[in-house]
Amino acid sequence: MVNTEEKVVAVILVGGPTKGTRFRPLSFNTPEPLFPLAGQSMVYHPISSCKKIPNLVQIFLIGFYEEREFALYVSSISNELKIPVRYLKEDKPHGSAGGLYYFRDQIMEDSPSHIFLLNFDVCCSFPLSNMLEAHKTYGGIGTLLVIKVSAESANQFGELVADPVTKELLHYTEKPETFVSDLINCGVYIFTPKIFSIIQEVFLLREDRADIRHISSYESQQFATRSPTDFVRLDQDILSPLAGKKKLYTYETMDFWEQIKTPGISIKCSALYLAQFRITSPHLLASGDDSTATVVGDVYIHPSAKVHPTSKIGPNVSISANVRIAPGVRLMNCIVLDDVEIKENAVVIHAIVGWKSSIGRWSRVQGDGDYNAKLGITILGESVIVEDEVVVTNSIVLPNKMLNLSVQDEIIL
Numbered sequence: 001m002v003n004t005e006e007k008v009v010a011v012i013l014v015g016g017p018t019k020g021t022r023f024r025p026l027s028f029n030t031p032e033p034l035f036p037l038a039g040q041s042m043v044y045h046p047i048s049s050c051k052k053i054p055n056l057v058q059i060f061l062i063g064f065y066e067e068r069e070f071a072l073y074v075s076s077i078s079n080e081l082k083i084p085v086r087y088l089k090e091d092k093p094h095g096s097a098g099g100l101y102y103f104r105d106q107i108m109e110d111s112p113s114h115i116f117l118l119n120f121d122v123c124c125s126f127p128l129s130n131m132l133e134a135h136k137t138y139g140g141i142g143t144l145l146v147i148k149v150s151a152e153s154a155n156q157f158g159e160l161v162a163d164p165v166t167k168e169l170l171h172y173t174e175k176p177e178t179f180v181s182d183l184i185n186c187g188v189y190i191f192t193p194k195i196f197s198i199i200q201e202v203f204l205l206r207e208d209r210a211d212i213r214h215i216s217s218y219e220s221q222q223f224a225t226r227s228p229t230d231f232v233r234l235d236q237d238i239l240s241p242l243a244g245k246k247k248l249y250t251y252e253t254m255d256f257w258e259q260i261k262t263p264g265i266s267i268k269c270s271a272l273y274l275a276q277f278r279i280t281s282p283h284l285l286a287s288g289d290d291s292t293a294t295v296v297g298d299v300y301i302h303p304s305a306k307v308h309p310t311s312k313i314g315p316n317v318s319i320s321a322n323v324r325i326a327p328g329v330r331l332m333n334c335i336v337l338d339d340v341e342i343k344e345n346a347v348v349i350h351a352i353v354g355w356k357s358s359i360g361r362w363s364r365v366q367g368d369g370d371y372n373a374k375l376g377i378t379i380l381g382e383s384v385i386v387e388d389e390v391v392v393t394n395s396i397v398l399p400n401k402m403l404n405l406s407v408q409d410e411i412i413l
């Protein structure tokens with residue numbers, strides 16, 4: 001029997017369509033959280049990590065996508081992992097802390113003693129059980145997963161200062177203009193239920209200010225436009241003010257971590273997850289024996305894909321359902337989505353090939369592999385046709401286009 005004191009739930013914030021713009025044109029077809037990395041949806045990775053937390057009773061995905069976009073997924077992942085996964089839809093964005101608060105009754109249904117909160121768009125090894133142990137020894141309201149990054153990149157994230165001995169969060173600034181620290185927030189948290197009263201205090205403060213504004217000035221109305229009373233952000237509105245008050249602590253990961261900001265980074269993250277499968281789920285990786293093609297390094301091939309034995313695949317390739325790969329094809333560092341056809345002797349390197357696309361004989365779909373650059377990879381949207389002997393380099397091609405001439409460094413609208 002699970003000790004009721006010890007029940008744990010997990011919440012994954014999935015955002016909504018307005019937050020998915022960085023993922024265009026791929027987010028036209030599928031909500032970004034369901035885009036596959038290493039052959040599994042982006043949210044599969046945090047969900048399967050949550051499944052390993054002792055006494056986990058339920059996982060909630062909270063977002064403002066339509067329910068139907070997640071209905072099939074949550075039912076199949078619940079069956080597959082044998083853990084209840086529910087999608088809860090906000091009527092509008094309430095912010096990262098506001099979204100959590102909005103569904104406090106559902107989250108507290110099982111009276112959990114701890115609540116994990118994860119951003120869907122991070123790629124890491126999710127050391128959740130270790131975090132929980134550390135959190136219990138600290139005795140605070142919340143613990144943040146943190147990591148050291150290069151000083152140059154730190155300002156893209158929430159920078160923080162922690163006590164080197166007690167690990168208490170002393171100072172927190174979201175995307176500061178001047179350098180504070182190379183220690184950053186990973187977007188993975190554990191809280192006790194007290195977090196709800198803290199978010200509530202912010203709401204009440206906002207309402208008080210709104211009341212004053214009622215009788216007050218234009219200036220206050222400007223404030224209201226920027227901070228609606230029912231929108232609360234975790235970083236600026238909760239973490240920053242709570243830092244240095246012995247309420248929040250940090251747990252540093254020495255493992256990999258990335259924020260999946262763009263399709264380019266998703267190729268890098270796919271590689272990280274494929275490498276992790278070597279340790280956690282080797283059965284998901286293709287070997288030369290079962291795929292019959294020549295497999296190099298870490299590769300995922302969906303069981304329904306048809307891959308010709310004379311093709312050479314890898315490293316870092318993930319091939320989705322019903323893909324057909326013809327003789328002599330070479331694939332490296334790419335994500336090939338459902339129902340794609342790649343014809344004889346074509347080459348795909350540093351690219352994402354959208355659903356139902358077709359790549360002609362002796363064609364090349366390629367990128368430089370600069371995953372941080374806007375055009376460092378090539379992306380084909382859904383149902384793009386690349387004709388025979390065409391070379392597509394560092395380009396983004398929107399859905400339903402036909403390319404019969406080679407292109408480089410272009411966005412084809």
Ligand code: GTP
Pocket residue numbers: 013014015016019062063064090092093094095096099118119120121233234235
């Ligand atoms: P940037 O600031 O654009 O770099 O994004 P971020 O992901 O660093 O921060 P943000 O606070 O916007 O998002 C953190 C997480 O909360 C992500 O997983 C978002 O998808 C999610 N999120 C943000 N706003 C909302 C919201 O209103 N509702 C829900 N459910 N999720 C949200």
